[in-house]
Amino acid sequence: MGSFLKHLNIVSFMLIFFALPLNLALQVGFYSSSCPNAENIVPQMVQQRFNADRSVAAALLRMHFHDCFIRGCDASILIDTTSNNQAEKDAGANGTVREYALIDQIKAALERSCNQTVSCADIITLATREAVSLSGGPRYNVPTGRLDGLISRAAEVNLPGPSSTVSQINQAFRTRGMTLNDMVLLVGGGHSIGVAHCNFFQDRLSNFQGTGAPDSTMDRALLTRLQGLCGNANPSTFLDQNTSFVLDNEIYNQLRKNRGILQIDQELALDPLSAPMVSNLAANNNLFRQSFVNALIKMGNLPGTGGEIRKNCRKRN
Numbered sequence: 001m002g003s004f005l006k007h008l009n010i011v012s013f014m015l016i017f018f019a020l021p022l023n024l025a026l027q028v029g030f031y032s033s034s035c036p037n038a039e040n041i042v043p044q045m046v047q048q049r050f051n052a053d054r055s056v057a058a059a060l061l062r063m064h065f066h067d068c069f070i071r072g073c074d075a076s077i078l079i080d081t082t083s084n085n086q087a088e089k090d091a092g093a094n095g096t097v098r099e100y101a102l103i104d105q106i107k108a109a110l111e112r113s114c115n116q117t118v119s120c121a122d123i124i125t126l127a128t129r130e131a132v133s134l135s136g137g138p139r140y141n142v143p144t145g146r147l148d149g150l151i152s153r154a155a156e157v158n159l160p161g162p163s164s165t166v167s168q169i170n171q172a173f174r175t176r177g178m179t180l181n182d183m184v185l186l187v188g189g190g191h192s193i194g195v196a197h198c199n200f201f202q203d204r205l206s207n208f209q210g211t212g213a214p215d216s217t218m219d220r221a222l223l224t225r226l227q228g229l230c231g232n233a234n235p236s237t238f239l240d241q242n243t244s245f246v247l248d249n250e251i252y253n254q255l256r257k258n259r260g261i262l263q264i265d266q267e268l269a270l271d272p273l274s275a276p277m278v279s280n281l282a283a284n285n286n287l288f289r290q291s292f293v294n295a296l297i298k299m300g301n302l303p304g305t306g307g308e309i310r311k312n313c314r315k316r317n
């Protein structure tokens with residue numbers, strides 16, 4: 001009996017062991033002995049870029065999201081298209097993900113400092129951590145130790161669009177192990193900085209859902225301004241019309257004032273599923289700060305499928 005139990009334990013141990021998502025090796029300070037400078041080099045380079053253009057913070061946060069939602073956080077977003085493979089970055093939803101050159105520069109500096117040690121997926125993660133704190137968000141410890149994936153396919157990019165409903169977006173988060181609360185935090189918090197181009201919300205400005213009229217939920221002054229802005233070119237406007245460069249809970253207040261730019265953002269405040277959370281977050285920036293970071297770390301832990309430490313973030317070794 002004892003030996004049977006012992007066997008059972010070994011079997012269940014092995015089951016648990018092999019079922020472990022590959023990210024359980026992630027830990028805070030993963031590079032502290034293998035590349036002690038990694039957590040200085042990334043912040044320095046992001047800070048430098050931010051000093052020249054503070055919109056870089058939003059770009060990094062969005063890149064992290066687009067990376068993690070396809071194949072986990074494995075830098076699949078960074079792979080370039082080749083003659084026989086159209087990569088994620090060339091899928092429609094990725095058209096305006098930016099700051100790939102900054103990631104290349106950080107990678108080059110890390111390669112000089114520690115040969116083939118720091119993954120591109122961790123570079124995005126550490127750069128995002130910096131983006132959050134440079135935007136006035138909390139500074140947090142973030143686990144590292146991710147591997148770079150070997151696969152990146154445009155056809156796998158199944159990100160929801162800006163006209164999705166709250167329950168559709170919720171479903172996209174649920175299939176990745178995240179809750180409605182995580183979703184409201186990440187979409188709202190993510191959209192508390194950065195911009196959207198007219199093509200992503202133009203449908204709200206005139207013939208909304210075939211009604212022949214603009215989206216009646218949009219604040220009139222905002223509607224008028226956006227109608228003037230969006231012409232033939234495709235300019236952009238701030239997702240948070242008030243504190244546009246600050247990662248804070250003000251976006252939720254804007255949404256409650258019907259000043260959301262993207263339809264999905266506005267829906268967060270209107271849909272009974274998410275409206276109570278929007279109210280709570282709008283009223284409490286400390287609640288927002290702590291819970292946003294927790295949700296962001298959770299998103300950053302979405303497990304990849306394993307791989308390598310790339311030498312060049314744009315291609316497999």
Ligand code: HEM
Pocket residue numbers: 055057058059061062065096097098160161162163164169172186187189190191193194195196197198200236262264
């Ligand atoms: C799943 C629901 C989401 C949808 C439908 C969505 C959609 C969009 C769209 C259409 C834009 C405008 C892009 C452009 O015009 O260049 C945008 C921008 C942005 N999104 Fe999201 N998003 C979602 C979730 C998230 C999440 C979870 C984050 C991060 C935690 C995030 C962070 C950002 C940031 C920072 C920007 C501004 C980018 C910049 O300034 O370059 N989004 N999003």
Ligand SMILES: *[C@@H]1O[C@H](CO)[C@@H](O)[C@H](O)[C@H]1NC(C)=O
Pocket residue numbers: 115116
């Ligand atoms: C980096 O590593 C590769 C193989 O892993 C080796 O060939 C090369 O000499 C190393 N370069 C430096 C500067 O250590």
Ligand SMILES: *[C@@H]1O[C@H](CO)[C@@H](O)[C@H](O)[C@H]1NC(C)=O
Pocket residue numbers: 242243250
């Ligand atoms: C802008 O945000 C600040 C700080 O969050 C707030 O006090 C103010 O009322 C907001 N202004 C508008 C026009 O929404």
Ligand SMILES: CC(=O)N[C@H]1CO[C@H](CO)[C@@H](O)[C@@H]1O
Pocket residue numbers: 089090091092093094095096154
């Ligand atoms: C900048 C960029 O790579 N844009 C691409 C996004 O995806 C669409 C559709 O696949 C391409 O046509 C764009 O060139």
